[in-house]
Amino acid sequence: MHARIGIFCYSTSMFSQLKRLIKMIGPGVVTGAADDDPSGVATYAQSGATFGYMPLWTLLFSFPLMFAVQEMCARIVLVTGKGLGRNIREYSKGLIVPVVILLLIANVVNISADFMMMAEAARLVVPLPTTGLIVIFTLMSLCLEIFLSYKSYAKYLKWLTLALLAYIAVAFVWPMDWYTALVSTMIPNIVFDKNFIYLLLAILGTTISPYLFFWQAGQEREEERLHRHHHEKDKNGERLGKEVHVMRVDTAAGMLFSNVVAWFIMLTAAGIFHAGGYDQIQSAADMARLLIPIAGKAAGLTFALGIIGVGLLAVPVLAGSTAYAVADAFNWKMGLDKPWHKARGFYGVIGFATVLGLIFALLGFSPIHLLVASAAMNGAIASPLLVVIMLVANDKKRMGAWKNRAVSNVWNSITVAGLGLATLCLIAQSLWI
Secondary structure, three states: HHHHHHHHHHHHHHHHHHHHHHHHHHHHHHHHHHHHHHHHHHHHHHHHHHHHHHHHHHHHHHHHHHHHHHHHHHHHHOOOOEEHHHHHHHHHHHHHHHHHHHHHHHHHHHHHHHHHHHHHHHHHOOOOOOHHHHHHHHHHHHHHHHHHOOHHHHHHHHHHHHHHHHHHHOOOOOOOOHHHHHHHHHHHOOOHHHHHHHHHHHHHHHOOOOHHHHHHHHHHHHHHHHHHHHOOOOOOOOHHHHHHHHHHHHHHHHHHHHHHHHHHHHHHHHHHHHHHHOOOOOOOOHHHHHHHHHHOOOHHHHHHHHHHHHHHHHHHHHHHHHHHHHHHHHHHOOOOOHHHHOOOOHHHHHHHHHHHHHHHOOOOOOOOEEEEEEEHHHHHHHHHHHHHHHHHHOHHHHHHHHHHHHHHHHHHHHHHHHHHHHHHHHHHHHHHH
């Protein structure tokens, strides 16, 4: 009897600690988790399956780049009190419309690929037709984003970040060469091979995407409205300093979480598939399907559930980021904290992007081809967009004491150069094929 009471108390204590942890999760962690969507999983899995442990160092390198970009975007919003799209529109009116159009196209393509991979993964768990599963996931995403209040919706997103733990868990059901993995992580090894360079650039393209810029920036504004009620802030005031500090910690945690999960996905693909001679993975669902006969049904189904969970997190982020960008560009009322009838244009964009993604998914395009197209478009948008965002972040008049420091400018410049190179190589590779 006493043992049962002890177990119950321990379980209650663990659940309370988990709830406190979830409350600490902010826009940065949710953004980082959304970056490991089914399309990202496919890229990391393909890298590990093709080249083994060799590309693991890329995740260590991408962390400071991701943090620098996301921190800069979120800081602009906190300091100016305006959305990222509005800041860009005020600084460069001619850029925002083409950015919004390209962002919409890229996000719709990404949503479509994610829907298809989620449906393929779900079929490993429930024997339903692919078309029916795609429609179900579409309706779930729309209902949660449009009809839930922001406070409830934010909680839903935070809990879904736990789906990423499935990817970590799978790595421990199979004996890995941990020594080689750690050495490959700490010591970069580059092979001057066309396919290796292509995958390296694809990793950069899928890790740093424009939709993440707009999503976190929009969520920072939502959090501000939820907790601080539009209070007036001095740009050099103590309250703003605390907000920026909290944002930086949250962003660092989110980008670290994102890269750690991606590292484990690549590790699993290297240790199981590359070592076993399975070097052709075309989608995230492929990895889950192949895990079942190799590592066991539990491992395969766990990975499949992770794909479904993070897909349900990523699709609303993709659609929502588009809505934030469009609403800012045209000065519409916006925000998930508003009921749909008070921000019809904002929610209309969410519905439009999600339904277009559904249509593309039902047309039967190849997920891997959609991902290549999406990565190329994201890269095409990201480089010029980041240049303008850096100009905004360095504007003394706009940012005051919170303008970019030298370290931020260096890391963001590296990111711009890398994304520009990635775009050129992805386009060249696509044309060559």
